[in-house]
Amino acid sequence: MTDGGLARYRIATIPGDGVGPEVVAAARRVVDAAGRQFGFTVEWTEIVAGGAAIDRYGVAIRPEDVQLCRASDAVLLGAVGGPKWSDPSASVRPEQALFALRGGLGLFANLRPVKVHPALVASSPLRPELLDGVDLLIVRELTGGIYFGERQEAADAPGDRRAVDTMPYGEEEIRRVVSLAIGLALKRRQRLVSVDKANVLATSRLWRKIVEELRWRAPDLEITHQLVDSCAMLLIKRPADFDVIVTENLFGDILSDEAAILAGSLGMLPSASLGERQTEHGRFGLYEPIHGSAPDIAGQDRANPIGTILSAAMMMFSSFRRTDVSGAIDAAVSRVLDDGWRTADIAEPRDHDGGLVVGTTAMATAVIEALETSDTRAGATP
Ligand code: IPM
Ligand code: MG
Numbered sequence: 143m144t145d146g147g148l149a150r151y152r153i154a155t156i157p158g159d160g161v162g163p164e165v166v167a168a169a170r171r172v173v174d175a176a177g178r179q180f181g182f183t184v185e186w187t188e189i190v191a192g193g194a195a196i197d198r199y200g201v202a203i204r205p206e207d208v209q210l211c212r213a214s215d216a217v218l219l220g221a222v223g224g225p226k227w228s229d230p231s232a233s234v235r236p237e238q239a240l241f242a243l244r245g246g247l248g249l250f251a252n253l254r255p256v257k258v259h260p261a262l263v264a265s266s267p268l269r270p271e272l273l274d275g276v277d278l279l280i281v282r283e284l285t286g287g288i289y290f291g292e293r294q295e296a297a298d299a300p301g302d303r304r305a306v307d308t309m310p311y312g313e314e315e316i317r318r319v320v321s322l323a324i325g326l327a328l329k330r331r332q333r334l335v336s337v338d339k340a341n342v343l344a345t346s347r348l349w350r351k352i353v354e355e356l357r358w359r360a361p362d363l364e365i366t367h368q369l370v371d372s373c374a375m376l377l378i379k380r381p382a383d384f385d386v387i388v389t390e391n392l393f394g395d396i397l398s399d400e401a402a403i404l405a406g407s408l409g410m411l412p413s414a415s416l417g418e419r420q421t422e423h424g425r426f427g428l429y430e431p432i433h434g435s436a437p438d439i440a441g442q443d444r445a446n447p448i449g450t451i452l453s454a455a456m457m458m459f460s461s462f463r464r465t466d467v468s469g470a471i472d473a474a475v476s477r478v479l480d481d482g483w484r485t486a487d488i489a490e491p492r493d494h495d496g497g498l499v500v501g502t503t504a505m506a507t508a509v510i511e512a513l514e515t516s517d518t519r520a521g522a523t524p
Contacts, residue, residue, distance in 0.1 A: 156222075161220070172474075252283075279387070
């Protein structure tokens with residue numbers, strides 16, 4: 143759709159809970175500024191989900207709101223959850239919104255890129271020399287395995303209690319996410335590590351077979367298998383050795399939090415959840431920072447908006463095929479960090495003296511200024 147010749151993108155936002163509304167508002171401002179600069183407009187829709195929806199509607203997300211997301215070109219999500227709704231045995235929980243969106247929208251691949259910005263090396267607990275050159279991408283299967291398998295809650299009398307989770311995988315579910323990861327690795331440094339627990343799990347043995355069956359598709363790609371426990375160790379010991387990692391849902395959940403530590407702060411990291419569906423502009427997807435709702439700092443203009451801003455850059459790249467815009471946003475964020483701007487989570491004591499420690503809104507403003515004063519060259523994400 144065009145608007146006086148301008149491309150027009152329909153983006154559904156789910157601000158959610160805690161700091162979610164603040165970081166989504168910040169990223170929206172950056173996208174709107176990019177629109178003025180690159181000549182596109184955005185039709186924003188706002189959807190209530192998570193704890194906010196539990197309070198308002200009694201469910202984590204209403205089916206009609208999942209439908210509204212489906213009807214848009216892309217979804218930008220802040221975070222869901224918080225102490226008010228945190229009882230894990232409650233029948234209605236904020237995370238159910240995530241599962242309804244992932245499952246309902248067919249978002250089977252979750253991409254979590256981890257890059258270490260040179261200026262932030264000191265924020266990571268790892269030694270600087272280990273972080274040199276870290277630039278990896280975790281591709282996590284997102285709609286299968288133990289997250290969606292049959293479950294039986296413990297219902298028997300104390301002493302006899304027993305619960306069951308199951309981890310089913312069909313070959314097509316494995317094939318589509320591994321194929322996507324192969325495609326991404328081919329555009330990066332040509333190295334793919336498939337992570338499993340094939341020495342124990344039947345699903346992992348099937349996973350490995352499918353990876354082997356796909357090998358012919360990319361003869362020049364270096365494809366290796368690694369057991370998840372050893373991968374967890376190597377991510378800390380030699381993180382710069384990794385390029386693309388592909389793995390099943392639960393392993394990906396755990397490894398991606400571990401890898402996030404490399405970048406110094408969870409606040410820095412974006413993610414994209416993609417499915418098969420194409421819109422008129424690109425691949426439909428849901429984009430969100432990987433940090434949670436951080437209720438302790440909610441409403442204080444203290445959250446780092448960079449994870450959400452970089453998620454919006456991933457959205458421009460995948461859902462709108464705008465490498466010019468995604469590259470410009472990525473470059474603007476890098477410049478702001480080079481210039482010394484810091485939110486509290488990435489600030490060192492000496493940054494506070496320089497006066498460049500800012501809140502959510504001012505950080506977004508700094509990114510917008512960097513964007514507006516840059517020359518607009520094409521770049522690449524992720
Ligand atoms: C994530 C989160 C979710 C998950 C939680 C909130 C259910 O940890 O997106 O990684 O486990 O998938
Ligand atoms: Mg997680």
